[in-house]
Amino acid sequence: MNFPYVISVVLIMIGLYCVLCKRNLIKIILGLIVLSDGINLFFIALGYKAGGIPPILNEKIFEHGLEAFYEAAVDPLPQAFVLTAIVISMSVIAAALALSVKIYQKYGTLDIQRIRRIKE
Incomplete structure (x- = not known):
């Protein structure tokens, strides 16, 4: 079983629960944080x-060929x-907290x- 996929689904479900079922705005924002972390x-x-x-390309890579590098390198x-999503989600969360x-x-x-x- 792929542990990261299970944990990500659990985090997404916890985040959705907080967003959909909680009434406090801070708890909803925390649910959004957990949801984005799961994603x-x-x-x-x-x-x-x-x-x-x-x-990362270096001199050793060209000794074995680019095909071997492509097969061995992570995407x-x-x-x-994800790095971009983290930056965007932190700014959205800061705005939501404000x-x-x-x-x-x-x-x-x-x-x-x-x-x-109260609004009505």
Whole structure:
């Protein structure tokens, strides 16, 4: 069984539960963090290759040929996408936390159902 895939599915399910079932805005934001971490772990696991080497070209690579390098190297594209996703998700989470502070200052609660009732 592939352990990283199982862990990523568990993290995604926990994150979805928090986003869909919790009423507190901070808990929903924490659920989004867990959800994005699960998705990032899934993509990293997709790019993993057992016994793989870093995809860095050097002089030794040309001795064995580029085909052997391609077969042995891990895929760098998922790593680059995940790094980009981490940066974007951290900025989105920071904005969500800032908005939740403003919501708390205005309504005095972080419970989304109470906020909806107060707005009406």
